Amino acid sequence: MNRPEEREPVLFHTQGRAARITLNRPRALNALTHTMVRRIDEALTAWERDPAVETVVITGAGERGLCAGGDIRAIHD
Known part of the structure; x- marks a missing residue:
């Protein structure tokens, strides 16, 4: 079974005075x-x-890569 962080397409975390956004769709090159x-x-x-x-x-x-841009397949579907 997948861990929750593997199912979430975007992860959010703060540490100290920094906030972090992690795009979490590596198989889709993190396309948005x-x-x-x-x-x-x-x-x-x-x-x-x-x-x-x-x-x-x-x-x-x-x-x-960081992000492939918009997810064209998701927009089409």
Whole structure:
């Protein structure tokens, strides 16, 4: 069975004054879906108002790239 972090397409984490967004779809080169964009927007909006967050780091899971852009297959489906 997959761990929860393997099922979530976007992971959010804060440590100290840094917030981290991890795009978590390595098999799809972390291509963004509409749902992922909405979740990222919600997190960034919340962190913008949070004085404890000073910086945001965006990373991509896997070793092939940060993000392939929009997920054309998801848009088509």
